[in-house]
Amino acid sequence: MLGLENKRVLVLGLGGRGRAACELLVRLGAKPTAADSADNPELRRTADGLRSAGIEVTLGASEAPSSDFDFAVISPAVASNSHLAQSVLDRGLSLISELELAFQQAKCLSIAIAGTNGKGTTAELLGSAFTASGRKTVICGHRARPACSVADQTKDLDFLILQVNAFQLERTQFFRPAVGVLLNLAPDHLDRYTTANDYTRANGRLFQNQQTFDWAIVQSQALERLRELSLPVPARTITISATDNAADLHMDRGLLLSRLPNWEGPLLDMDHCRLRGPHNAENLLAALAVGHVSRLPLEAMVEPLKAYSAGPHRFERVAEISGVEYINDSKATNVDALQKALSAARSGEGGQPNVWLIAGGRDKGLEFHDVGPLLAKRVKRVFLIGEAKEKIRSAWSLFVQCDLCESLTEAVDEAAKQAVSGDVVLLSPACSSFDQFRDYRERGETFCRAVNKHINQPNDSTRPSQ
Numbered sequence: 001m002l003g004l005e006n007k008r009v010l011v012l013g014l015g016g017r018g019r020a021a022c023e024l025l026v027r028l029g030a031k032p033t034a035a036d037s038a039d040n041p042e043l044r045r046t047a048d049g050l051r052s053a054g055i056e057v058t059l060g061a062s063e064a065p066s067s068d069f070d071f072a073v074i075s076p077a078v079a080s081n082s083h084l085a086q087s088v089l090d091r092g093l094s095l096i097s098e099l100e101l102a103f104q105q106a107k108c109l110s111i112a113i114a115g116t117n118g119k120g121t122t123a124e125l126l127g128s129a130f131t132a133s134g135r136k137t138v139i140c141g142h143r144a145r146p147a148c149s150v151a152d153q154t155k156d157l158d159f160l161i162l163q164v165n166a167f168q169l170e171r172t173q174f175f176r177p178a179v180g181v182l183l184n185l186a187p188d189h190l191d192r193y194t195t196a197n198d199y200t201r202a203n204g205r206l207f208q209n210q211q212t213f214d215w216a217i218v219q220s221q222a223l224e225r226l227r228e229l230s231l232p233v234p235a236r237t238i239t240i241s242a243t244d245n246a247a248d249l250h251m252d253r254g255l256l257l258s259r260l261p262n263w264e265g266p267l268l269d270m271d272h273c274r275l276r277g278p279h280n281a282e283n284l285l286a287a288l289a290v291g292h293v294s295r296l297p298l299e300a301m302v303e304p305l306k307a308y309s310a311g312p313h314r315f316e317r318v319a320e321i322s323g324v325e326y327i328n329d330s331k332a333t334n335v336d337a338l339q340k341a342l343s344a345a346r347s348g349e350g351g352q353p354n355v356w357l358i359a360g361g362r363d364k365g366l367e368f369h370d371v372g373p374l375l376a377k378r379v380k381r382v383f384l385i386g387e388a389k390e391k392i393r394s395a396w397s398l399f400v401q402c403d404l405c406e407s408l409t410e411a412v413d414e415a416a417k418q419a420v421s422g423d424v425v426l427l428s429p430a431c432s433s434f435d436q437f438r439d440y441r442e443r444g445e446t447f448c449r450a451v452n453k454h455i456n457q458p459n460d461s462t463r464p465s466q
Helices: 016-027 041-052 083-090 098-105 119-132 166-170 196-207 220-228 278-293 298-307 335-344 369-378 389-396 408-418 440-452
Strands: 008-012 031-036 056-059 071-074 095-097 109-114 137-141 159-163 179-182 215-219 236-241 249-252 255-258 265-269 316-321 324-328 355-360 379-385 401-404 424-427
Touching (some): 008 083, 095 098, 095 166, 109 196, 119 159, 179 220, 324 440, 369 389, 379 389, 389 401, 408 440
Parallel strands (some): 008 071, 215 236, 236 249, 379 401
Antiparallel strands (some): 255 265
C-alpha cells in the first residue's frame, strides 16, 4: 500500500474521478493540487468545493503547476498525450491512473471487468450473484461510482467489483485483480488511440501483473487478439464465447454450457433469463465463470442471473405504441454495440427490415462501413444526428436511406410518423454523446421524453408497411 501522509500529489482532471481522487488523498493525509485544462461553470463549482477543503485548484491549465510534487494522478478523461499530461511526464514525474491510486489503497480483493462492451451489465450481474450468496461487494469504476470514493473503506468487503476501461489501464503500475475479465475487443476510442492494436494493448494491461494463482476470464476471440500481439495472460485462464463451441463456457442453442473439469454440463437456459442476445449470453457466461472461481454455488447464482434486467440506456424497452416498439440503447457508443442491438431487435414479418434507426453523435475515429450489410438486412431507414452525421451518411447511404436531423427529438418524431405496427424505433448511436449532450444518460433521457410525447397521440397503425 502506498503511504500518502504529507505527500504532495498533482491530480489532472476534475471530473468525477479526479474529484474523488482529490478527496481520497485528503482523507489519507496527502496534500493534493488539482489542474484541469477546461474552465466551465460546473468545474468552477467543483473547484470551489475542493478549495474549501484546502486544495489548490487551477482551471484552464495548459501545463502542470510549477510546484514540486511526489507524483501525479490522471483522470481517464484526460488523454495521456494531452499538453497537460505531457508537461507532467516531461518533468520526470511518475503518472498513475486514478484506478491505480484506488487499487493501492483498497483492502480487499478486486474483480476487474474490461472490454469494449458489456462491462456495466456484467458487473451488475456479479453484484446480484454475490449479494444473493451473502458476499459483500461494491461496484465501482468506469461509468459507476469512482473507485477512489470507496477504496479506503473496503476492509469489510469480500470483493471490489471494478469496471475498467482502456484509459484507466494505461497508467497502471501494480494493479493486479484476483480475477480479470476481458469481455470483447471491438475497435473503439480511435480518437484517442492511433491504431486498434494500441487499444488492444491498453486493455491487455488488465492481466500484466497477475500471477499464476489468479484467474483470467477471457472471450475466445479477445484472447486470440492478445496472442496475436504477444500480450501475456499469466493467470489461470477460462475462455467464454457465445459463438465458439470450443470455449470452456459457451452457448449452444440457447443453453449456457460448461466443459470445465468437475463443472461440466448445462448451467443456464437463456429462455429463462430476461437478458436477450448473444452479447448478453457472454455477459452471463462471464458472471458464471467469475462466480465459479470465487466458489459461489451454481444454485445460488442461477436465480439472480435469471431475474436480472439491464438498466436504463442498455437496449431499454421504453414503450410500445400502436404496435411500434421504442428501444433506448444510448449506451451503444461504438459500431460493435450497434451491431449487437440490431441483432437483438425483434425481427420483421417474413424477415423484412423493420428497424427505424437513430444514430450519430461525436465520432470516436471509428469505421462505419462494416455494419452496412446488416443495416440493409434489418433497417428501413436511418435518422442521423450530431457531428458525425455526414461521415456516417457517406458510409451507409449505399445500404439504406439516411436522413439528416437537427436534433434527437426531431429524429424520434420523424420515425414515429413513419413506423407501423411490428416496427422498432431504435436509438443506438454508435458514437459518443458529447457533441449535443452531457453524457449518454442525458441522451437516453431525451429519447425517452420524446417517445413519451407520442404515447397519447393518435397513430394510424393501418398504414401499409414502408
